[in-house]
Amino acid sequence: MSKMKSVKIDRRSFLKMLGWGGAGTALAGCDLPTTVTLEEGKEEVVSYLMPEEYVIPGIGVWYASTCLQCDAGCGLHGRVREGRVLKLEGNPDSPINHGKTCMMGQAGVQAHYNPDRVTSPMLRKNGTLQAVSWDEALSELNGRLGAVSGDRFAMVTGTVSGHQAVLVSALMEQMGSSNHFAHETINARVWRQVCEDMLGDPMPRLRLDKAQVILSFGADFLGTWLSPVHMATEYAKFRSAPRGMLVQIEPKMTLTGGNADLWLPARPGTEGALALGIANFVIERGWNKVNVTPNVRRALAEYDLPKVEEITGIPVSKIKRIASLLSERSPALVLAGASAAGFEDGYESVAAAMLLNIIVGAVGETIEASAQFPEAALLARQGSTADLIKFAKGLENKAFDVVLFANTNPVYTAPEALGLEKGLAEVGFKVAMTQFPDETAMLADLVLPLASPLEDWGTHVAAYQAGGDPVISVQQPLMEPIHKDVRGFGDVMLGLLKARNKEFEQFADYYAYLKTAMLNMPGLADKDNKNDAAWNNLLQKGLLSAKPAKGKLSIKAHTVEVAGYQHSKEYPLHLVPSARLGLWDGRHANIPWLQEAPDQIAKVVWDSWAELHPKTAHELGVKNGDIIRVSSASGSIETQVYIHKGVHPDVVAVPMGQGHTAYGRYAKNRGANPLKVLNPITDKKTGELATHATRVKVSKVPRKNILVKMGGSETQMGRPLVRTVSADQFRRTEGEG
Amino acid sequence: MSKYRLLAMFDGFDPAIDTINAIKAEKLAGVSVDDITVMSPIEHPDIDEILGDRPVNIQKFTFLGALFGVTFGFFFLSSAQASFLVQPQGGKPVIPFPSNFVLMYEMLIFFGVWTTVFAFLWMSGLFRKRGTLYSEKLTVDQVGIVVEVEEHQLENTRAFFNDHNALEIREEKA
Amino acid sequence: MQFANRTSLNNAAAVSIRRLQAKLVQCGKPFYLLMALAVMALLPLTAMAELPVPSHITPPPGEHEGEHVPQPIEFPHDRHVKDMKINCMYCHTYARRSKVAGIPPTSKCMGCHKVIATDRPRIQKLTEYWEKGESPRWKKVHDVPDYVHFTHEKHIRKFVFDADFPVEDVQQVCGVCHGEVREMTVAEKKKPLNMGFCRRCHEANGGPGDCWKCHK
Amino acid sequence: MAQVIQDKIIDENLKWSQINQDVIRSMQAPGKAYWITFAVCVAMFLTAVAAEIYQYKVGMGAAGLNNPHMWDMYIATFVFWIGMSHAGTLLSAILHIIHAQWRKPIYRFAEAMTTFSLMTAGFFPMIHLGRVWNLYWVLPYVSDRGIWPNFRSPLVWDAFAISTYLSASALFLVIGMIPDLAILRDHTKGWRKKFYGILALGWRGDDRQWRNFRKTYMLMACFLIPLAISVHSIVSSDFAMSIMPGWHVTTFPPYFVAGALYSGCAAIMTLFICLRYFFHMEEYMTKNIMEKTTKLTFAIAMVWTYLNLIEFASTWYGHNIYDKEVLISKATGPYAVVFWTMIICGSVVPFTLCFQKLRRHMPTMFVVSLLLQLGMYVERWMIVAPTLSQAHQPHQWDVLWAPVVQWAIVFGSFGWFALLFLVFVKLFPSVSMYEVKELTFHLQHEAEEEKWLADQEKHATPEGAREKPVTGRPGLEGA
């Protein structure tokens, strides 16, 4: 470690904090009577020991890094002044986000400076977690790891890619275990599987910019699907002249739904039937661009429109309109996201949407083969809930002695019915590598504090490669660790590997490893450019483009079978655990900016809520702010009612993200976690948790609180604030582009 | 020859008015009606009338004060405004008439009132030393007349007042 | 800006008013309220009493009785500036590039003092810091409130580089705000550095009059 | 003949020495009831002080204000107190100029009320400021920093107008009291004699002093009338000069002035009854004077009602959606209860003043005067709050009911006002002695004159004497 420090002093002295004397340097904004006089000698100034030429106090410098607030892999620029990172912006060179950021990316600094970070290793002694030194923590961990063999060791991470993925698999290899589980609640696993099966490419590029009409079955691509910032930049092109049209079908209005030209709530779980109905009608009218096999044709013929209307609750006229739009406004693009995939037959529903894509000729037009990253080892190990379920199964079977969690919080995100907490209690030694005292860390026997993403090194390969050339983006520290006793993820992993394999001892630290690895990367860097200049260039740019191994799409349209709709007497409503751009799956609930940012649609802050349609609310006799109990077969949660029309009447939608029982002052004991009451239903094909399949009943609780939301009037009261024009007029004035 | 001041007290206005009328008719030697001072618990219009044309000049001060207020107001405000160019615009000119008129109006009254009050304090001779001739009854219901006479007329004057039903006569050396 | 530059007498009054304010602050809030009331009553008289006086004085008048601030090392400015004839910006090197003039990095001190005067106790103290890998924690002497945006760079550019002022005499320019630092060992605050001081100088020397130029 | 007695303002045969004694008696060492009232007022005031200290420490959030509701009860109360101050000016200045004799026994405490309510009102801009300690920046003083207040702001006009009004009305009160202070100087002992001796400024009541005094008094009265009207117009311009719906109303200045006179008259009625009852001033504060006051109040109430209606009408015909919606919301929205309280107390209750029986019934008048003041208070609040609740931007609409800190301070202001008044009545004559003397003198004079005239007429046309109405005494009743 001492060596690493000297490297840092040599090369990265600008990260040193200057003159931060705590309260003394606090920017007392305006003069209270007590601070009106300025006295000499009250504040301290500290100079650099030996500064870089370009480091000037008082002038901010921008450094490139990578955003880890979600796994989209956006490039960042961080503004560093006096050794403190102050502001994050998008890296304009990144093909993913083109210099843009979402609210979560902006809030990265608050995750970094969070007052509730774990600041030193903690070991469970006599039942409580106590602060220990790294030496003690690591010797304990190494001892435990030495005593465990093969598959009895499990590692649970979030989505992990780049050289961290390499280290993780190296560790798994060293331990002789195959139990690496990558867990991610908000994922596109089903979509990936369908793409792989039907197109031969798990993550094809979606050309929103080319599309003239987008039909989305619950894919919240502006908020939480695949790569939100990239999708939003593409959306801008899609909406510019010639303006494309967006049809969104989903039971609860998402951010994307809020921007749709036509938003239709189909009965939950019937998106597949609707897609097939549309496909049937398209073929019936002969509007299809691609012919289908007779088998498929026969299967589709079953979905005549009246039947589809009966299943989905969407009127025939609307279905016809959508079908004709898909053919009139070529090229079209059909997407399917969480609310279509989150059922037992979710795979089929998504496949139905893909079939529609094939029929209307989107494949090849708006769906392109992805640019595949040449280094397979660096590719993202994408998280899924299937892995979580596998892990839970393993726990149930008492298959693990040592579990290592890294940057993931399954104790919070796993449904109660999976019995994760109970299962973990049986595990001999649980290690949580985390920045925050989250629920998983609270259960762990050893907590290793990680450096924040803005303090750590890393490389990342986004799962959804947005540009023509695949990129690997570099994450470099933007400042010295605020807390002295934290270590980078890569450093910890490397330390564990060093204890097991002499080969790794050539690397002083993860930085050295990464630098060597990057400079030696075949096909990426120039051969004769393995020097500091190339490295500095890389850091300056923040990413490296690779020559793409261009894939090809091969269409394999097959028959799709979707289940019909079943009513339930006992549990009449569907629970929609809606994902929020902001709190995400709950990992950002400890960021005050994101808690204070109103939900995009409901505009509620700092709490959970259950969205009910006015009709449903009327039947239940509840008003805004009333507390209701939402109970499924697996448990119940209580939260406040928020009534609005953007939900299907059969649905109660509770956003994810709140309901933490730990996780610091901003998150703890706030709202309810809908994931907890999900029934352990899985998608038949992929084994993914069927997030939207849980049926619930709702009862009124005789309590009330004030619904804290932004905004007074819900409508404009006839004032011309947001004015609208028709698309025709837009076409007339701004043309076809 | 020294001079003496006499204060004669009367029960109410009627005897006092009679006395003044007598003085006016030059019944009392050496004393002109212009020299007497009448002290009374309230102001009596008849006394004013009898005493004749005694000028009051306060209104001139008031006028000047008000005039000063309004001109000073204008120049004060506009010179302040013209030297403070970063002041809020809101699309309004640097020297806006509406607000300056309002403030000039207030300053007119402000200076008008203050000069009036100072003029009153000065002109009414409140602080001027004018002997100790006074009686507390003057603030109940009696009316006093003060005259200044030569020593040799002292007796004569006393008699005069007694003739006119003076309740009490006080005197002092001027 | 025509209303104006008060004479030094007026300025002395301003200083004493500031002191009075400070005292009142110590006394507590009711005094402030009382003062406000009193000022309210006396306001028009004040206005009459102090009508603007024109003047164009460069540099602005104003003195300040600075306190002696104990520093980790008693840095002798006089020795460096007066005796050694070292230019201010040799050490305060950021002044021409940044908002802040900057304290010289320890490496800069050591550049000379590795060989010069190594036997002196103050230099030994410095060497100690250097060997520990730390910088001394200096106390700030010249400070402006946090809502003030002051850049050294612009002032240096205007008064030194754009004015073709000989850089070796830059001490005279710095001294407008920092006083005769070359006569001091440890720097002391000799100018008030308050808004009136800044404003008078801006008026006399054609600096901007926009609030947001200097307030943030 | 009974009719005649009833019509007299006061008994003209009151001995002047009796007047002195009666008034001085009212200023003697206070009794138990006084001290209890005093203690209650002190308690109210201290509660407000505590609330203000808390608010000062933590910030304006303590007052529960929020984004649309940047102003609330503090400003309403400020306007209320400023309005209250107008009655004193009305009584002493306007009625003085038009020689309405009946003002004489009651104008003194009305004037004191003017000064004290201004002193109370003056607190509110301070309480309401986010950074009180910088209040003096509103004043135009020559500053080292070369900056001035913004003379365009109606708040600066307020500062000018209120300081002018406060100093002018205080001077008016003090100057008008000088002859009385001389009386007190002559007829009290001990510290009071010294105290009044200083304040009387050597008044002896000589003809020169009286002449100058009259002139001064008349000139100041002439200044005070336009000043009072300008002050409340300026206060109204805090609202009228904005662009907010429901505030940007052309009729606001006269509306505010009428409202001010109205609430002031109501306050005079209240204090009139209190003083009459507690100090046994029945001989001075007669039911006749009360009747005249109530008639005046009624007239002003009707003016106010008219202006209120004309404001609604102009909003209605102006057909600006923002204005109109605020108006509709006032009457039907969340604040409807307050609105109808205002209408009932302000426009319906005054009709009780039409009935002579009620006008002469002091307990009724006491209740009515309080109701009128309540109506006038909520009127001020109805001006401030609903507009902020429902301005242009519907996203920022909100309904706000003030929390306890605001109420404490508002109540405390009543305590403070009462406190000042209580101190005043024990230190200074609440009835103007010299003017009551003048009044009796004039009444005697008039009576004699009338008698003489009647005699003359009897001699000329003996039969006509019976027909002549005994009440006809022009010149006394004035307007």
Added chain:
Amino acid sequence: MSFKNILENFSKYRRGAEEGGHHEYEHRWGMAIDLNLCIGCNACSTACYAENNLAVVGKDKFEKGQAMHWMRIERYWDDADAGRDFPEQGALFLPMLCQQCGAATCEPVCPVAATYHTPDGLNAQVYNRCIGSRYCNNNCPFRVRYFNFWSYYESSWPEPLNMQLNPDLSVRDKGVMEKCTFCVQRIRTAKDKAQRENRAIVDGEFQTACAQACPTGAIVFGDTMDPNSRVTKLWQEHEVERGPYTSKKPKQNAELRGYRIFEELNVDPSIMYLERVRETEV
């Protein structure tokens, strides 16, 4: 002498906004916000929190309406939706921030001149001059000024969150009004840099935090006096002109999307919105 000053420049000092005001504008920063592109994602708002040291007030104070979001995304439902089961055409999003009006109503009402118009065409708010009379927000039709009802320093930035505070602008204490400044600290830095390099500011050289973050590029920021800037071109394209409403010519093409909110109040906002496009056929 000031007297001389008045006499010499009287006519200049009598010029209102209609005649161009008395000061020469160096820049007039403006924006164009395309509501067709705005997706209401809150990135701008959060970026604003990060850039401008905005206090996080917490749930209780948010409930009271004391939130400090200089840039807020207003979300409206169609009035027509009142009779419908579902908002079929989605929501209406409106990014609302200080409009930096040319004839701002907040400016003349401030008693201490803490808010004024800069030669850059901005409504400046000088925090340390503010005494907290809150009149400015009362007179703002957009209600985009935010008052520090409490002292937030301790509660909003517990250690080490305060290390994130941007030193280029002050942290406002209780009793001070604040509002969007068009990221004046960025403007200042860019101007300083341009001046140092002896050149004019180049369009796009810097952006406000909201414009920089906006994923769809709905917010375009620039100098409306620079004829080549993107924002000027957009304004021209949509035939929206600066200046008071009263002196407005009607648009040549009435169908163009540009408009300024509450322009009829004659406040001359610096932000042009482009109407949201809706597929009315569905």
